[in-house]
Amino acid sequence: MSTGTPAIGRPRAFDEETVLARAAEVFWRHGYEGASLSALTGAMGINRPSLYATFGSKEELFQRAFARYHERQAAVARAALDQPTAYASVEAFLRSSADGLTAGDHPAGCLSIQGGLACSPENARISQVLAAGRAATEAALRERLTRAAREGDLPAGVDPQALARFVMALSEGHAVHAAAGASREELQASVDIALRVVALTPPGRP
Amino acid sequence: MSTGTPAIGRPRAFDEETVLARAAEVFWRHGYEGASLSALTGAMGINRPSLYATFGSKEELFQRAFARYHERQAAVARAALDQPTAYASVEAFLRSSADGLTAGDHPAGCLSIQGGLACSPENARISQVLAAGRAATEAALRERLTRAAREGDLPAGVDPQALARFVMALSEGHAVHAAAGASREELQASVDIALRVVALTPPGRP
DNA sequence: CACCCATCCTACCGCTCGGTACAAAAGCTG
DNA sequence: CAGCTTTTGTACCGAGCGGTAGGATGGGTG
Numbered sequence: 001m002s003t004g005t006p007a008i009g010r011p012r013a014f015d016e017e018t019v020l021a022r023a024a025e026v027f028w029r030h031g032y033e034g035a036s037l038s039a040l041t042g043a044m045g046i047n048r049p050s051l052y053a054t055f056g057s058k059e060e061l062f063q064r065a066f067a068r069y070h071e072r073q074a075a076v077a078r079a080a081l082d083q084p085t086a087y088a089s090v091e092a093f094l095r096s097s098a099d100g101l102t103a104g105d106h107p108a109g110c111l112s113i114q115g116g117l118a119c120s121p122e123n124a125r126i127s128q129v130l131a132a133g134r135a136a137t138e139a140a141l142r143e144r145l146t147r148a149a150r151e152g153d154l155p156a157g158v159d160p161q162a163l164a165r166f167v168m169a170l171s172e173g174h175a176v177h178a179a180a181g182a183s184r185e186e187l188q189a190s191v192d193i194a195l196r197v198v199a200l201t202p203p204g205r206p
Numbered sequence: 207m208s209t210g211t212p213a214i215g216r217p218r219a220f221d222e223e224t225v226l227a228r229a230a231e232v233f234w235r236h237g238y239e240g241a242s243l244s245a246l247t248g249a250m251g252i253n254r255p256s257l258y259a260t261f262g263s264k265e266e267l268f269q270r271a272f273a274r275y276h277e278r279q280a281a282v283a284r285a286a287l288d289q290p291t292a293y294a295s296v297e298a299f300l301r302s303s304a305d306g307l308t309a310g311d312h313p314a315g316c317l318s319i320q321g322g323l324a325c326s327p328e329n330a331r332i333s334q335v336l337a338a339g340r341a342a343t344e345a346a347l348r349e350r351l352t353r354a355a356r357e358g359d360l361p362a363g364v365d366p367q368a369l370a371r372f373v374m375a376l377s378e379g380h381a382v383h384a385a386a387g388a389s390r391e392e393l394q395a396s397v398d399i400a401l402r403v404v405a406l407t408p409p410g411r412p
Numbered sequence: 413c414a415c416c417c418a419t420c421c422t423a424c425c426g427c428t429c430g431g432t433a434c435a436a437a438a439g440c441t442g
Numbered sequence: 443c444a445g446c447t448t449t450t451g452t453a454c455c456g457a458g459c460g461g462t463a464g465g466a467t468g469g470g471t472g
Contacts, residue, residue, distance in 0.1 A: 009448025010438045033239045034326035037430060047451060048431075058430065109323075117385055118320040120240035131386040162395035165383065169396055172382040173375030179323055180337040182371070189368035190375055196403045215418025216468050243460060253421060254461075264460065 016054065017068075019044040024065040028107040032062055032116040032126045062115070063129065069111045070133045076100065077137055086148035087198045090167055093141065094194060097171045098187035101178035109179030113172060138168040155198070163198070170194055222260065223274075225250040230271040234313040238268055238322040238332045268321070268332065275317045276339045282306065283343055292354035293404045296373055299347065300400060303377045304393035307384035315385030319378060344374040361404065369404070376400055 022043045026035045037058060041047055046054075055061040080092035101109055112133050116126045145160035154160060174187045228250045232241045243264065247253055252260075261267040286298035307315055318339050322332045351366035360366060380393045 008440060008446080010450075011440090012449065013438095029324060030326050031237075031239070031322070031324035033237070034324055034329065036326065036428080038428090039326075049433095049452095050450065052431065053449075113382060114324040116237070117315075117323060117382065118235060118237035118240055120236050120242065120245075123240065134382075134386065158399065159395060162392075162399050165388070165392060166376070166396040166399040169379030169383055169393075170372070170376050171379065173377065173379035176319060176323065176340075176378040176382070177371065177375055180340065186368075186371060189365060190372040193364065193368050193372040193403055194400075197399055214470065215416080216420075217470085218419065242458080244458085255422095255463090256420065258461065259419070 014044070014046050014050070019046055019054075020061075020065050020068055023061055024069050024111060025107060027062055027065055028069075028109070028111045028114050031114060033119060033123060059123075059125070062126065066111060066115065066129060066133065070136075073100075073110075073112075074137065074140070077140055081140060081144040086145055086153045087195070089144055089148070090163075090198050091191075091195055093167060094171060094174075094191040095188065098174055098178075098184060098191055101175050102182070102184040102187060107179075108181070110172075110175035113175045114179060134168070134172070138164055141167055158198075166197070167194070220250070220252050220256070225252055225260075226267075226271050226274055229267055230275050230317060231312060233268055233271055234275075234315070234317045234320050237320060238264075239325060239329060265329075265331070269335065272317060272321065272335060272339065276342075279306075279316075279318075280343065280346070283346055287346060287350040292351055292359045293401070295350055295354070296369075296404050297397075297401055299373060300377060300380075300397040301394065304380055304384075304390060304397055307381050308388070308390040308393060313385075314387070316378070316381035319381045320385060340374070340378070344370055347373055364404075372403070373400070 022045070023040055026040050026043045029035075030039065037048060037051070040058075040061070041051055044051065051061065055064060076096050077093060080096055081089045083089040083092050107114070112130050115130050116123065117130070119127050142161055142164035145154065145164050148154050149158075149160040154163070170190070174182070174190065177187065177190075229246055232246050232249045235241075236245065243254060243257070246264075246267070247257055250257065257267065261270060282302050283299060286302055287295045289295040289298050313320070318336050321336050322329065323336070325333050348367055348370035351360065351370050354360050355364075355366040360369070376396070380388070380396065383393065383396075
């Protein structure tokens with residue numbers, strides 16, 4: 001749409017990135033359906049017609065806000081998965097995730113989950129978009145661990161696909177915990193436990 | 207309120223337990239805010255005034271439905287934690303959880319999470335009730351594992367509190383996955399991975 | 413059969429929702 | 443400074459929300 005400043009007509013009184021970030025916070029805190037237009041415009045500091053002129057609709061605003069959020073998350077994940085070993089990758093992934101879930105500069109938890117796990121039928125697309133975002137992250141994790149398996153970098157008997165799902169599920173569970181008030185330290189202690197999985201040789205089950 | 211049949215006045219045309227179960231399904235599928243009264247009454251097979259005469263309000267209906275759901279979940283969890291060893295308890299907990307999350311006779315996932323992780327400010331109580339339910343389950347797990355630690359039934363160096371949080375978080379993550387369509391087998395494979403944590407002696411970290 | 417009374421059903425309430433019409437305002441261009 | 447273009451602000455729209463009033467209904471009880 002707007003490529004830089006149009007240089008004609010009345011100039012915009014707000015920065016698109018800024019108001020997107022504020023919108024994301026409201027969606028994050030209250031979910032898609034729990035975020036009313038009044039709450040959104042209030043937090044964004046703009047009024048309805050500006051919102052609609054810029055973003056089109058509540059749903060499109062959400063898509064934009066979520067895309068922005070997801071890009072950043074993906075960048076963090078990518079950095080984690082660039083670690084040289086599977087163990088280091090998983091550790092970096094889970095540690096940075098736990099840090100992010102409890103960072104003080106935004107709502108606790110994760111927009112991909114808080115945004116709307118369950119929605120009314122007419123907003124079903126929202127849950128789908130969020131699920132697709134989470135699936136993309138899991139796919140990256142799976143690729144990294146599949147490579148690790150090829151390189152002999154995983155303990156014997158560990159299926160990389162299952163391990164990816166395990167790590168992703170744990171991180172999602174941490175998001176749920178964070179949203180309910182769990183602290184960074186509590187999540188990191190859970191990560192400590194999880195990492196035993198990757199570090200060890202196969203079990204002699206009792 | 208109604209203690210059995212009042213034996214006076216027009217008899218009720220519906221069974222309270224039955225309509226509660228149907229209401230729970232709607233909340234489960236669409237979340238508290240996504241479940242409209244029309245959807246609820248439609249699924250319950252009763253009309254609005256009957257709903258309000260019986261349950262008082264949408265919120266009270268939800269509380270009743272969730273309490274019913276949570277009791278049953280707690281019973282399953284209690285059975286799992288009655289296993290003789292920590293390993294068997296955790297395994298039973300995670301396996302039965304994964305089974306329940308993907309059972310075909312109700313929506314996928316878990317009402318405690320689908321119901322409303324994030325809500326509009328006026329429905330904040332809903333998220334709190336759900337979080338309290340999950341916390342109760344985690345507390346039961348924590349007690350069981352603390353006992354196990356006292357009994358020397360945990361691998362050395364494992365903090366029972368952190369292990370409880372880990373197990374609970376994983377199960378919540380599985381709920382998120384199940385809601386997005388993960389199969390029972392996929393979740394069980396993730397459980398396979400997780401169980402290595404409980405089975406093994408402490409890591410020599412690479 | 414007349415009475416009583418809780419439940420059922422239709423139709424409606426006020427309110428907030430997401431979304432928009434329209435005119436005043438504000439910056440460039442000539 | 444007139445004209446053009448885009449954004450801003452106010453005030454509003456129909457629809458659906460959660461919730462309710464009041465009469466019709468249908469079972470026991472005398």
